Amino acid sequence: xxxxxxxxxxxxxxxxxxxxxxxxxxxxxxxxxxxxxxxxxxxxxxxxxxxxxxxxxxxxxxxxxxxxxxxxxxxxxxxxxxxxxxxxxxxxxxxxxxxxxxxxxxxxxxxxxxxxxxxxxxxxxxxxxxxxxxxxxxxxxxxxxxxxxxxxxxxxxxxxxxxxxx
Amino acid sequence: xxxxxxxxxxxxxxxxxxxxxxxxxxxxxxxxxxxxxxxxxxxxxxxxxxxxxxxxxxxxxxxxxxxxxxxxxxxxxxxxxxxxxxxxxxxxxxxxxxxxxxxxxx
Numbered sequence: 018x019x020x021x022x023x024x025x026x027x028x029x030x031x032x033x034x035x036x037x038x039x040x041x042x043x044x045x046x047x048x049x050x051x052x053x054x055x056x057x058x059x060x061x062x063x064x065x066x067x068x069x070x071x072x073x074x075x076x077x078x079x080x081x082x083x084x085x086x087x088x089x090x091x092x093x094x095x096x097x098x099x100x101x102x103x104x105x106x107x108x109x110x111x112x113x114x115x116x117x118x119x120x121x122x123x124x125x126x127x128x129x130x131x132x133x134x135x136x137x138x139x140x141x142x143x144x145x146x147x148x149x150x151x152x153x154x155x156x157x158x159x160x161x162x163x164x165x166x167x168x169x170x171x172x173x174x175x176x177x178x179x180x181x182x183x
Numbered sequence: 184x185x186x187x188x189x190x191x192x193x194x195x196x197x198x199x200x201x202x203x204x205x206x207x208x209x210x211x212x213x214x215x216x217x218x219x220x221x222x223x224x225x226x227x228x229x230x231x232x233x234x235x236x237x238x239x240x241x242x243x244x245x246x247x248x249x250x251x252x253x254x255x256x257x258x259x260x261x262x263x264x265x266x267x268x269x270x271x272x273x274x275x276x277x278x279x280x281x282x283x284x285x286x287x288x289x
Binding site: 022024026028033035037039040041045046049055058059060062150151153156 | 190192259263266267269270271272273274276277278279280281282284285
């Protein structure tokens with residue numbers, strides 16, 4: 018199965034554009050992006066897992082979840098939902114937080130997700146705008162760490178240099 | 184202090200300096216002419232860029248010319264490529280989940 022996957026970066030606006038086609042109908046794909054019990058099943062790279070603490074999917078509501086390491090260390094993230102159009106569009110503001118949803122970094126990204134039924138498949142357009150390139154780097158560093166925790170011992174050192182130089 | 188490329192590009196003035204010196208080697212004075220800020224703060228930006236190991240220097244008489252080490256800018260592309268991979272792998276897990284759910288429905 019070779020599905021459409023497009024990933025482009027605009028460095029001038031700190032924005033990433035992603036287009037992906039999924040072999041399922043709109044209802045199912047919408048649920049996979051908006052229901053905690055489904056997000057928890059696919060978002061985290063193994064051996065990490067996603068754990069939702071709060072999910073309130075409505076405009077002004079929030080999703081508080083953690084990426085949990087194999088050693089049971091939780092890295093919390095918060096999404097505050099801004100605009101929702103059922104089975105068509107939602108946008109939110111993403112930050113790194115503590116377990117109560119209190120932001121732990123000034124960096125954030127704004128994400129908008131657009132869903133379109135395309136016959137038997139569904140196409141999702143994601144636009145992710147970072148407040149700065151360093152936030153993007155931090156997100157990548159965290160995601161990278163989660164994905165390849167074992168191989169990247171130098172990343173901790175790298176993150177430390179970012180923190181201590183602030 | 185060790186610095187990295189992301190600190191270099193976190194600042195709009197430094198990004199603009201990088202664009203200028205990507206095209207040609209320039210003296211600090213020539214760089215400063217493009218900006219409406221003090222020569223002192225231009226020097227500070229140049230120092231940070233230099234600490235990030237982004238600048239090649241050459242001396243001509245009394246003048247120092249700075250030029251961008253273009254290879255260093257590729258580091259950010261490496262990070263972006265990692266982000267692409269993380270995203271792609273997440274979507275592949277979602278493909279599997281959708282497939283499982285569809286088969287359950289049948």
